[in-house]
Amino acid sequence: MRIGELAARAGVSTRQVRFYEAKGLITSTRLRNNYRDYDGTALGRVQQIRELLDAGLSTQVIRAVLPCLESPRDPIVFEGVTTETVTALECERDRLTGRIGILTRNRDAVAGYLTELQQRANGPATNRGADRRSP
Amino acid sequence: MRIGELAARAGVSTRQVRFYEAKGLITSTRLRNNYRDYDGTALGRVQQIRELLDAGLSTQVIRAVLPCLESPRDPIVFEGVTTETVTALECERDRLTGRIGILTRNRDAVAGYLTELQQRANGPATNRGADRRSP
């Protein structure tokens, strides 16, 4: 698959695809043209990269965690794993957990605010005094 | 509280504090000096801003959700809320939920990979097939 098709299918610009490749997030072979050639796994990769970038991760972090994200885990990704890699991944896992906690707390706060707002709007609007707004 | 003290307590640079203020995330009054003066709530605000920035949110988003995050919700934040604001907040809430989902999925994938790695290391390493580390 050439870069244009890949980009179109993933809904990104070719600029982005080249950038991800330059950052080592995806790979390509070259045709005799010198044109980039992407295999079938590239589309999924790019979509995953987009997701993670949108979620606020940097390409560095994404490069670290991408190998863990293969659906059917290639036995290859278990070869030659250094303790440094493991440590880095554990660190990333924990950072992700922290992020999830923060986002969850804040999402809940926003949701709570909205709920409260809605109650205040609903309650006094209809003159049904469900939760005694005015005694 | 002056800017230096605030920054020091929050563990950020005064540059950052001024930036957050310029973006409307915190406010200050001015002394006759023209020095900034922050009230007691500023420290918590800055810490919350840091958390959210670290979690990958932009100052724009943070400005939108910060008002919902007051611990004892000031009745003031329920006054004059436009439907636009509500819509924006609902949107942010949903975006946060999406982000949380993505991060959770990927965190779990990383954790699963690490677990699998550990099993492969523990299992064949000791010549006992059990999952006991060393008897």
Place this chain on the structure above:
DNA sequence: TCGAACCTTGACACAGGTGTCAAGGTCAAG
């Protein structure tokens, strides 16, 4: 009074992710 420590604004620089444009190579269709 002088210097140190703090504050002010303003500017330039950087990294990351992206847009966009230029100058040129490749290839298929007319």
Place this chain on the structure above:
DNA sequence: CTTGACCTTGACACCTGTGTCAAGGTTCGA
């Protein structure tokens, strides 16, 4: 062969959140 669609690399520019430095005002202690 020419045209147009696609590819290549390279460069410049933008936005964000920071760092850093400059030039100057304020305050306080020696």
